[in-house]
Amino acid sequence: MSVAAAGGGLACARAETPGMVDSSGAPRFRATIQLCTYDRAHLLGRVLDACFEQTAPSDSYEVVLVNDGSRDDTPRVIEAARRRASCAFTAIDQSNAGLARARNAGIARATGERIIFIDDDVLPTPAFVAEHLRSHERHPAAVVRGAVINTESFERLPTPTWSLANYSGNWFWTSNVSVPLATLRAVGNFTESFGEYGWEDIELGMRLRAHGVRGVFNRFAVAFHYKPRPTARNVDGMLRQARSQARTAVQLRALHEHWRVLLATGDDPVRRALHRAARRFGALERLERAVGPHDADRPLSARQLAAARALAHETYYAELERAHAAGRA
Numbered sequence: 213m214s215v216a217a218a219g220g221g222l223a224c225a226r227a228e229t230p231g232m233v234d235s236s237g238a239p240r241f242r243a244t245i246q247l248c249t250y251d252r253a254h255l256l257g258r259v260l261d262a263c264f265e266q267t268a269p270s271d272s273y274e275v276v277l278v279n280d281g282s283r284d285d286t287p288r289v290i291e292a293a294r295r296r297a298s299c300a301f302t303a304i305d306q307s308n309a310g311l312a313r314a315r316n317a318g319i320a321r322a323t324g325e326r327i328i329f330i331d332d333d334v335l336p337t338p339a340f341v342a343e344h345l346r347s348h349e350r351h352p353a354a355v356v357r358g359a360v361i362n363t364e365s366f367e368r369l370p371t372p373t374w375s376l377a378n379y380s381g382n383w384f385w386t387s388n389v390s391v392p393l394a395t396l397r398a399v400g401n402f403t404e405s406f407g408e409y410g411w412e413d414i415e416l417g418m419r420l421r422a423h424g425v426r427g428v429f430n431r432f433a434v435a436f437h438y439k440p441r442p443t444a445r446n447v448d449g450m451l452r453q454a455r456s457q458a459r460t461a462v463q464l465r466a467l468h469e470h471w472r473v474l475l476a477t478g479d480d481p482v483r484r485a486l487h488r489a490a491r492r493f494g495a496l497e498r499l500e501r502a503v504g505p506h507d508a509d510r511p512l513s514a515r516q517l518a519a520a521r522a523l524a525h526e527t528y529y530a531e532l533e534r535a536h537a538a539g540r541a
């Protein structure tokens with residue numbers, strides 16, 4: 213999810229789910245689907261409908277949505293979804309504060325024994341909640357990673373069957389992951405100093421590992437991740453995201469000096485030196501020319517798309533250098 217970073221706090225919350233626990237002190241639901249949204253009105257209604265249309269009993273789970281200061285038609289989409297909701301549905305409005313703070317606002321309102329994270333561009337399949345709960349029964353203390361399949365359209369979905377072509381090495385990836393709510397709160401939720409895009413879920417995963425939590429994978433807990441083919445107009449956004457991700461990578465490394473962080477972020481002296489040399493010999497300029505102008509909705513050819521991705525990669529490493537220099541200053 214793309215969430216802009218700015219100051220702000222909780223503005224208001226509206227909920228159909230009063231209270232955090234029942235009279236015995238037990239969780240109200242077996243699971244909470246938690247997602248945050250920012251300016252994705254064109255996708256959000258479909259995503260929420262998929263959350264409501266689960267094979268799990270409607271009284272066994274809830275949906276908690278945080279609207280992180282959207283400027284588009286998101287409030288209208290939420291109100292329409294509220295009327296269609298077949299399970300408990302809580303909607304929280306807050307001023308734009310970034311994804312980590314938005315996640316924590318959702319966690320604070322969650323009442324399920326297990327919290328399942330998705331993004332606002334992720335479409336869960338009907339058995340999604342049931343499969344997370346099935347894994348929870350077998351491994352009640354574990355992090356459960358579900359299967360993520362990329363798709364260019366929610367209207368023409370691929371077969372919901374995971375294969376190695378969809379493999380991700382992410383251990384805790386909030387596009388499709390669940391964890392006991394009590395465990396999450398025990399490690400301190402998301403680190404809110406991650407105000408920009410990138411690595412806040414990986415950072416939480418590092419603390420969960422350190423806490424002794426094990427991870428399991430359920431390939432039947434399938435969700436589709438909306439990844440449309442970029443156009444020329446998307447290139448500037450790709451570069452902004454790369455710069456944000458570089459700055460938060462430096463932040464992640466400062467918190468966790470661990471080989472997993474170096475492997476995930478690529479923030480090691482050897483790779484930084486190689487990319488520094490490539491830029492010295494004009495890599496950024498050559499890639500910019502290969503991509504072409506960024507000001508049109510024209511589709512990118514396969515060659516231009518490869519160049520755009522390579523340009524974002526080099527931009528990431530250039531920003532890593534600047535972020536490290538700023539930290540030393």
